[in-house]
Amino acid sequence: MQRFIPTLRRDHVEEGLISVINTLQICAKEISHRLHQGELAGVLGSTLDENIQGETQKKLDVLANQLLKDILLENKFVRAVASEEEEGIVEGFADGKYLIAFDPLDGSSNIDINSMVGTIFSVLRAPQDGRTGTDMFLQPGRDQVMAGYVLYGPSTMLVFTTGKGVRVFTLDHMVGEFLLTDEDLEIPTETCEFAINMSNYRHWQPQMRAYIDDLLAGDTGPRCKNFNMRWIAAMVADVHRVLCRGGLFTYPWDSRKANKPYKLRLMYEGNPMAMLVEQAGGRAHSGEQRIMDIEPTDIHQRVGVILGSANEVETCLRYLQQDSQNGATDV
Numbered sequence: 007m008q009r010f011i012p013t014l015r016r017d018h019v020e021e022g023l024i025s026v027i028n029t030l031q032i033c034a035k036e037i038s039h040r041l042h043q044g045e046l047a048g049v050l051g052s053t054l055d056e057n058i059q060g061e062t063q064k065k066l067d068v069l070a071n072q073l074l075k076d077i078l079l080e081n082k083f084v085r086a087v088a089s090e091e092e093e094g095i096v097e098g099f100a101d102g103k104y105l106i107a108f109d110p111l112d113g114s115s116n117i118d119i120n121s122m123v124g125t126i127f128s129v130l131r132a133p134q135d136g137r138t139g140t141d142m143f144l145q146p147g148r149d150q151v152m153a154g155y156v157l158y159g160p161s162t163m164l165v166f167t168t169g170k171g172v173r174v175f176t177l178d179h180m181v182g183e184f185l186l187t188d189e190d191l192e193i194p195t196e197t198c199e200f201a202i203n204m205s206n207y208r209h210w211q212p213q214m215r216a217y218i219d220d221l222l223a224g225d226t227g228p229r230c231k232n233f234n235m236r237w238i239a240a241m242v243a244d245v246h247r248v249l250c251r252g253g254l255f256t257y258p259w260d261s262r263k264a265n266k267p268y269k270l271r272l273m274y275e276g277n278p279m280a281m282l283v284e285q286a287g288g289r290a291h292s293g294e295q296r297i298m299d300i301e302p303t304d305i306h307q308r309v310g311v312i313l314g315s316a317n318e319v320e321t322c323l324r325y326l327q328q329d330s331q332n333g334a335t336d337v
C-alpha cells in the first residue's frame with residue numbers, strides 16, 4: 007500500500023501543501039482516537055456554549071476545533087485559519103503561504119449516537135495583494151489549491167484533491183499510518199439514489215417539491231425509474247457515498263428563515279465538497295450558480311447545495327428553472 011507522502015510527491019504536489027496535508031492527517035489521527043474513546047474519555051455530550059452559528063457546541067466540536075487550531079498554527083506555511091466554531095479568523099505565520107477554512111466536526115448531531123461524523127477542510131493561497139484579515143479568505147472556490155475531508159466511520163478515511171483527481175487514504179490503526187486505498191474516483195453520471203432531509207418538504211420551493219415528488223413516483227411517474235433515498239445527517243458521510251457510488255445530495259432553499267434560507271456553509275462545506283465532486287466528474291450547484299464561482303462576502307455565509315451525478319444534478323436544475331405554476335415537467 008502506497009504511503010501518504012510518496013503519493014503526494016508522485017503527484018508533484020508543492021512542498022508547502024504536502025506539509026499542510028501532513029499536519030491535517032496528524033490532527034485526523036488525534037480526533038479519530040478521541041472519537042473511538044467516546045464516553046470512556048468523557049468527550050460525548052454538549053457544552054453550555056453556543057457557537058457563532060447559534061448552535062449548541064458539542065464537547066467534541068470544541069476539542070476538535072482546538073486541536074486543529076493548535077496544530078495547524080504551528081505550521082510555518084499557515085498564514086491563517088477560519089473555523090465553523092470561531093467567529094473570526096485566527097492568524098498564523100505572517101509569511102505563511104496558505105489559508106485553511108475548516109469544519110472541525112461535521113455532522114455533530116451524530117456524535118452522541120455513535121454515528122458517522124467528519125472534518126472538512128479547504129485550502130486557499132494567502133493573497134499577495136495587501137489584503138489582510140478576513141478579506142484574505144473571500145476568494146471563490148475555484149481558487150482552492152486543496153480540499154478534502156476526514157470521515158470518522160467504521161474506518162477513518164482521508165479523502166482529498168489537489169486538483170489532480172481525488173485520493174482516498176485509510177488509517178491503519180495498527181501502524182498509525184494513512185495508506186492509499188483508492189484514487190481517481192469517478193462519480194457515475196446517472197443515479198437512482200438521492201439524499202435530502204425529507205422532513206423539511208413543506209418548507210421547500212414548489213419546484214424542489216416537484217422534483218422530489220417525481221423521484222418518489224419512481225417508475226409510475228415521468229422519471230420512469232425507481233429511486234432510493236438515504237440521509238445520514240452528516241454531509242461528509244452523504245457526500246462520501248456519492249463519491250463512491252454516485253447519487254444526488256441536496257440541502258436546498260428553505261422558507262423558514264427569510265434571512266437564513268440555507269443551512270450549509272460555503273467556505274468550509276460547500277466549496278471543498280464542490281471541488282471534490284467536480285474532480286470526480288460530478289457537478290456542484292447552489293441552485294443559482296456553480297458553487298465554486300460564488301464570490302464570498304462572509305466566511306460563515308450559507309449556500310444552497312445540489313451536488314453529485316452530473317446528469318441528475320442537471321435534471322434537478324431543470325425542475326428549479328421551471329416557474330412554480332408548472333410543477334411536474336417534461337424532463
Ligand code: FBP
Nearest residue numbers: 109111112113114115203239240241
Ligand atoms: P454541522 O454539523 O457541521 O453543523 O453541519 C451541518 C450538518 O450536520 C451537515 O453535516 C448535514 O448534512 C446537515 O447539517 C444535517 O442537517 P439536518 O439536521 O437537517 O438533517
